[in-house]
Amino acid sequence: MASMLYGRDAEAAEIDRLLDRARSGRSGVLVLRGEAGIGKSALLDRAAASAGDMRVVCGTGVEYESGMPYAGLHLLLGRYLDRIGDLPDAQADALRDAFNLGVSGSGSGSEPGKGDRFLVGLAVLTLLSDLAEERPLLCLVDDAHWLDEPSAQALLFAARRLEAEPIALLLAARDPDAPDAPGRPMVAAPGLPELRLRGLDADAAARVLDARADAPPGHLRREILTEAMGNPLALLELPGMQAGAKGERSTAYERIQRSYAGRIAALPEPSRLLVLMVASDDLGDVGVVMDAAGRFGASVRDLEPAERQGLLRTTGEGRLAVRHPLIRSAAYESAPLGLRLDAHRALADVYLERGDICHRAWHLARSVTGPDEGVAAVLEETAEAGHGGGVVGAVGVPDARAVNGRGFGGSEAVAALYEAAAALSPDRAHRGRRLAVAARISADAGLPERAVDLAMRAQSDLDDPLARAELTLIRASLADEQDRTGEAYRMFAETAASVADQDARTAGYLFFQAASAAVNAGDFAAVDQMAARVEDLGLPNAPHLRALARLFAGQDPRALRHRAADGVAALRELLEAMRLCYGPRERIRVAMWHLMLGDLAGADAAADELEARFREGGAIGLLASALMLRSRTRLLLGRHRDALTDATEGLRIAEDTGQHRVRVYLSTVLGLLAAIEGDERRCLELTAEGIERGVPPSSVHGAAARGLLDLGLGRHEAALERLSDAVSGPHRHGAIASLPDLVEAAVRLGRPERGRDAADWYREWSSQVREPWVEAVALRCAALLGPDEDADKTFTRALDLHREGGPPFERARTELLYGEWLRRVRRRNDARTLLHAALDGFERLGAAPWADRARGELRAAGESPAGGGTRRDDAVGSLTPQELQVVRLAAGGLSNREIGARLFLSPRTVGYHLYKAYPKLRVASRNELTRLDLT
Secondary structure, eight states: OGGGGTTOHHHHHHHHHHHHHHHTTOOEEEEEEOOTTSSHHHHHHHHHHHOTTSEEEEEEOOGGGTTSTTHHHHHHHGGGGGGGGGSOHHHHHHHHHHTTOOOOOOOOOOOTTTTHHHHHHHHHHHHHHHHHHHSOEEEEEESGGGSOHHHHHHHHHHHTTOOSSSEEEEEEEOOTTSTTOOOOHHHHOTTSOEEEOOOOOHHHHHHHHHTSTTOOOHHHHHHHHHHHTTOHHHHHHGGGSOGGGTTOOSOHHHHHHHHHHHHHHTSOHHHHHHHHHHHHOSSOBHHHHHHHHHTTTOOGGGHHHHHHTTSEEEOTTSBEEESSHHHHHHHHHHSOHHHHHHHHHHHHHHHHHTTOHHHHHHHHHTTOSSOOHHHHHHHHHHHHTTTTSOOBOTTSSBOGGGSSOTTTTHHHHHHHHHHHHHHTOSSHHHHHHHHHHHHHHHHHTTOHHHHHHHHHHHHTTOOOHHHHHHHHHHHHHHHHHTTOHHHHHHHHHHHHHHHTTTOHHHHHHHHHHHHHHHHHHTOHHHHHHHHHHHHHHTOTTHHHHHHHHHHTTTOSTTTGGGOHHHHHHHHHHHHHHTTTOOOHHHHHHHHHHHHHTTOHHHHHHHHHHHHHHHHHHTOHHHHHHHHHHHHHHHHHTTOHHHHHHHHHHHHHHHHHHTOHHHHHHHHHHHHHHHHHHTOHHHHHHHHHHHHHHTOTTHHHHHHHHHHHHHHHTTOHHHHHHHHHHHHHSTTGGGGGGGHHHHHHHHHHTTOGGGGHHHHHHHHHHHHHHOOHHHHHHHHHHHHHHSOHHHHHHHHHHHHHHHTTOSOHHHHHHHHHHHHHHHHHTTOHHHHHHHHHHHHHHHHHHTOHHHHHHHHHHHHHTTOOOOOSSOGGGSTGGGSOHHHHHHHHHHHTTOOHHHHHHHHTOOHHHHHHHHHHHHHHHTOSSGGGGGGSOOO
16 A cells, blocks of 8 residues: 555645644644545655554444444443543543443432433544553544544544544544535534645656556556555556456446455355455454354354455554455445345344444344334344333423433443334334334433434424424424524413413423423513413413513513512512523523622523533533533623633533534623623624624623724714614613613713613613612613712712722723813812722723823823733732642642643643743742732
């Protein structure tokens, strides 16, 4: 195969740099792209030969096993199963789950089925990092486009987090736009660097062809060079084909396939069977293959002809493998159907004898050509093996918490087995039931698109309204998450009505979800209709819906100011009603309602508790929502560094887990931070998607952030118009915190009448929520709009309330406005005291434009303030968000391994962040961190 490397000097040099980087302790990832036969596998082989003393681990995607969850990952890491026990408990359990090894019983406390994929990815990252501790690691994955989806997602998760480990990860995959490229995650591999392989140039192609012992002469040589189009494998294989191919319309790829098939056909029958066995099984375990082939009379001696023909090889890991991925498809597709089925039956029997019921089930599924209830029942029994049987849920479908795959191959494996069982089910009812279970498990495993596909297929086979309602819930939830809120509302409402006579509890829950979707869609009349419908039906949760309807009643510019008291009362009623609801998503929603009441301490405490629970249990998808909530509360509490850290981590997780709405929300939190700091470019970038797509509440928060940016930069007219739009739209309940900004913009523009309605509503809201800092801001608005003779007393009362706690940014703004007023009435000494306090607060928060305004006012008051920056350039402020997270945990006594488990990083990357942080903090070791103020 070395001849295939003619003309690949640049590509080889790029790979050599990747290996050198790993040897020097820095990670590198590269995806080789190109058509079949272009030389991807040869470059992987060269990398392995160049690895020297590096540890090399190899894996491959197998087309015929791509439906078997974690098959690719098992092939890559299966020889290191004994190292799983060294991983943190939650990661070890997730990887044991994926590999069908059972769990340790450590009780990680994770949410059922949640975050499994990403914990597996984290476990892969930690395991690879552990292997690289002993010597640099080269990880090679061929045919990555055929990796099963869970394996691909886990590898992508790990690859994106490789940073400071001596690891080189090299993957080979087809072009995403190739006609034969499967629609799988690793085909696109977003975020990973790529190297695209083109056909060899004319000189290199000629050298490949001429290097053959039987190099073709004259015109035949020219024909082959033209037909091969620089494809190295075509240059190697086409000369050996029969001469009668001239004028044939088939592609070089198809002719190469036939060439391999011809070589296989020329083998003795036992050798042909061995090649088929290797092509049919993803593991290539010598014992399994020989045992299965032995049932047809083949022996070890029959391997020799296949090896001599360059079709099979024995790897350094003791596996049998084809020498090129195209050989696998040629061997499988050229074999008679009956022989393929017999091969799978034999492999199934061998795996059963060895106690591997998972591989037995998959081979059994491929041993039949159509519906077969006997095989379908075996697949279902295999899926149930890890949980002891299905438990019927609230709406007649087995509860996913009972079939989430704990102790058996993970949630995705169980769902895939149920789906395969459904495909083989002759009976319509059995097929629908099995698809429904697969849909439930996929939804709980964080695979919404897959869950919806399964749910839609199941619904056509189910007649029971309750079972159909369960599946509609899955579909509507995804529609709501993808901001198709009107569609979600209709599905929830219609399904609720269809089951109201059979199950009041389920109907009530679905009506509440319909009302929530209507809120997201801005259809507040529909919320009122849902409440009335639930009351008419006498459903038990009618008070909850009536409270929700009152909360959002009168959402228009004329009615809102009269509804603050009703809205707050309804919100308190909802909080009380939901007090005993312990579902994680419900608890996040309740904490958000605390924010609407101005209860920052309550919201932050709830966010802290949820963050700790989800992080400890490895519920990574839910963790993004907890960080979304906590970043918002910490921003309002003035803990801007903490807000930046939470939002940055949450955004990364939301991107990894495909949570669109959470990702956009977190972007607007970062956009609001940028607005406070006066970073216009970042503010506009971070708020663009939420505004342009009209995604609530991010659309309102984004507009509010831009309005605050305009206000801070002195663009008062732009601020007034932008904020007026935000607080008068259908989602104005998300803009309560911006009402004082609108008031200030109107006053500074000399149009105070534009701010009176907003001030009145905010004052009424403050009187209902009874939070000191909210009342202080309401008094600030009153001082701005009221007569001068009342301003001094009103501002003083506001500052007294600010001292009881609340956002320091709001307190500094009150001090600034009061100081400006005092300067205007010629009380310069008093003004300077407040302006200094305001400047100090703004500098601590990094609020540059606001600090500049305070300095300007101090100069107008007769003082020349020193400096022109903020205090964000202190030692702690110079740390990146991730460095700050790491040093705080290290100061708390956690080891690098413990920190890595908490932050979804490898221990080595944790050490790298500490190495970068120490000089910034002017310390030499983690022991010195305990003496620093890291708040």
